[in-house]
Amino acid sequence: MNATVTSAIGEHGNTSTVAQIEAGAVQVSATLPKKSTRRRSTISPGVQAVVAPLVGLAFLVIVWELIALNNSQFPTPLVTLKEAIKLFADPFYRTGPNDQGVGWNILASLKRVALGFGMAAVVGIPLGFVIGRFQFVSSMFGPIISLLKPVSPLAWLPIGLLVFKSADPAAIWSIFICSIWPMVINTAVGVQRVPQDYMNVARVLNLSEWKIITKILFPSVLPYMLTGVRLAIGTAWLVIVAAEMLTGGVGIGFWVWDEWNNLNVPHIIIAIVVIGVVGLILEQLLVALAKAFTYGEVSS
Structure with a gap:
């Protein structure tokens, strides 16, 4: 391109012509498609x-x-696979209160997660709507949420044991208090990002607060709310495993700790895989729910 410009100078001796050539070169360069830095794979998708x-x-x-x-x-992987085949051949056996199949332990953990997570959704989502809707409430709860959100899940377990005097409600309490924050924050952010034009129309039409929530806020906030729910279910599943290790009883977390006390390392690895698979299934179910109720694309 520089050689072309030099040749143009020699032939015409006109700086305006050179400027036109350079401008044309820039325009052509801008219209050329940019090559991707990622090499395309020859394998079919x-x-x-x-x-x-x-x-x-x-x-x-x-x-x-x-x-x-x-x-x-x-x-080794082969030894672990053989143990997994034996383990899942009868996952629902029961020979005593502390000797039950892995299926019963998974169901016990899922029951606690469902209770704690459900209560967090019942409290957290409406609270998020109120915080996002009213500035005074947002200013009131903002410092509290900022203070309590970073607290480790296991730090709440002794409080639950002190208040409820039982391990099972204490574990559910830990799930509740740790999974409520993503739902509160995401719902509140969704309410605050509703276009002001929508609210102006509602004010002109003199809509009631209930209609504003159900007809304007809820459809707009739904993607944010479902994102908070997805984050919360992951947190709840993480918390229950750690809580059950400390509280005992039936549950996947207690099962991991019990196998460690028995020095049964293959079962510990199997438990890790089971925890990951169950967590993945829970998240994918919520992704499918989000795709069913939102128009935009939901990434997994």
Whole structure:
């Protein structure tokens, strides 16, 4: 391009002509499509969607095998797989209060999560609407939320034990207090981001507060609210595992701790996989719910 400009100067000797040439070069350069820095794969998208996860799992298994080779106490993937087959052959056996199948432990944990998470949704979502709707309430609860939100989930467990005098309600209390904040914050943010034009129309039409909430705020806030629910369910599932390790009883967290006391490392690894799978299923269910009730694309 510089050679072309130089040639134009030699032939015409006119700076205005040179300026026109340079301007044209810039315009042509701007209209050319930009090349992506990411190299396109020659594999079809359908094959890639299957092959890529399998390669990732194979990499994980290889790393796992290398760790097991360097540590005799760490079980190999094959040993863990054999134990998993035995374990899930009868997941709902029951021979005593502290000797139950993994299925009963998962159900017990899910029951606690459902109770704590459900109560958090009943309290947190309406509170988020009120905080987002009224500036005075937002200023009143803002410092409280900022103070309590960063507190570790396990720090709330002794308070629950002190108040409820029982391990099971204390675990549910820990789930409630830790999963309520994402729902409150996201719902409040959604209410505050409703376009002011909508509220002006509601004021002109003299709509009641109930109609404003149900006809204007709720449809607009729904994507934010469902995002808060997704974050909250992940927090609830994390909290219950840690709480059950300390409180005992039946539950996936207690099962992990009990297997550690028995030095049954393969069962601990199986429990980790089960916890991850159950958490993934819960999140995907909420993603499907969000896609069903929102028009925009919901990323997983």
